[in-house]
Amino acid sequence: xxxxxxxxxxxxxxxxxxxxxxxxxxxxxxxxxxxxxxxxxxxxxxxxxxxxxxxxxxxxxxxxxxxxxxxxxxxxxxxxxxxxxxxxxxxxxxxxxxxxxxxxxxxxxxxxxxxxxxxxxxxxxxxxxxxxxxxxxxxxxxxxxxxxxxxxxxxxxxxxxxxxxxxxxxxxxxxxxxxxxxxxxxxxxxxxxxxxxxx
Numbered sequence: 286x287x288x289x290x291x292x293x294x295x296x297x298x299x300x301x302x303x304x305x306x307x308x309x310x311x312x313x314x315x316x317x318x319x320x321x322x323x324x325x326x327x328x329x330x331x332x333x334x335x336x337x338x339x340x341x342x343x344x345x346x347x348x349x350x351x352x353x354x355x356x357x358x359x360x361x362x363x364x365x366x367x368x369x370x371x372x373x374x375x376x377x378x379x380x381x382x383x384x385x386x387x388x389x390x391x392x393x394x395x396x397x398x399x400x401x402x403x404x405x406x407x408x409x410x411x412x413x414x415x416x417x418x419x420x421x422x423x424x425x426x427x428x429x430x431x432x433x434x435x436x437x438x439x440x441x442x443x444x445x446x447x448x449x450x451x452x453x454x455x456x457x458x459x460x461x462x463x464x465x466x467x468x469x470x471x472x473x474x475x476x477x478x479x480x481x482x483x484x
Contacts, residue, residue: 288305288444291333295457296310296311296483297309297310297311297468299331301343302362302366303363303366304474304484305366307324307326307327307366307369308326308327308366309310309324309325310323310324310359311323311325313478314324314374314376314420314421314424316420317418318382318417319376319377319378319382319416319419319421320376320377320420321340321374321375321376321377321421322374322375323372323374323375323379323424323425323428324372324374324375325372326365326366326370326372326373326374326427326454327368327369327370327371328369328370329370329372329428329434330369330370330428330430331429331431331432331480332432332433332434332454333368333370333371333372333433333434334361334365334368334370334371334372334433334434334436334456335371335372335373335374335425335430335433335434335435335436336358336361336362336365336371336372336373336374336435336436336437337359337374337376337377337383337418337435337437337439337444338354338357338358338373338374338376338414338420339354339378339379339382339416340375340376340377340378340379341354341379342379342385344356345358345431348469349446350464350466351392351464351466351467351470352462352464352466352467353460353467353469353470353471355394356460356463357458357460359409360436360458360460361373361436361458364436364456368451372425372428372430374421374424374425376416376418376421378415378416381406381413381414381415381416382414382416382417383406383411383415387406387409387411388402390405391405391406391407391409392405394409396406397411401469401470401473401477402470402473403473403477403478412479413477413478414441414478416441417445418441418445418446419445420450421445421447421451422445422446422449423449425446425451426449426450426451427450431450431451431452432451432452432454433446433452433453433454433456434454434456435453435454435455435479436456436457436458437455437456437457437458437480438457438458438459438474438480438481439478439480439481440478440479440480440481441453441478443463446456455481457481459483461480464465472484
């Protein structure tokens, strides 16, 4: 994995969001499976807020309410905006790394047979979570960050950063489920993957 800072003018700009402007620089995270982009807001230094976020077309773009992805991303961005600095690592890991088509198959199977998406993935011959965060962790280290406040409920993300010798202060992101499906999904993440979520 290589992560190179883009210092070209088009990779840095200002954008308005919720009544104020954010300075953002975009750096490509080149990894065939677990790549994406780093969005660096303001003067992100040691101890800044960081969010590792996997793409979710349904929750973030289409407004579907069967997961917590959209609300989590918005909550993380609100916190970064309030501080004026932070890093969003936006990873192309749709469907916990299985891709959009397999995610849709898993959701359909779950609805037909009363399974959560982790069980559905097993039925489809997939691991329940195919994601890896090493590339993201190494990219953060390459920025010179050795201490961050990580906005997450996922212990795998915390472990990946600590393995890259980054000191992690966990900032849980607890959002209100938008539907009964989302409530069941959060429960499954807590039980099956050890996510730091309230019962």
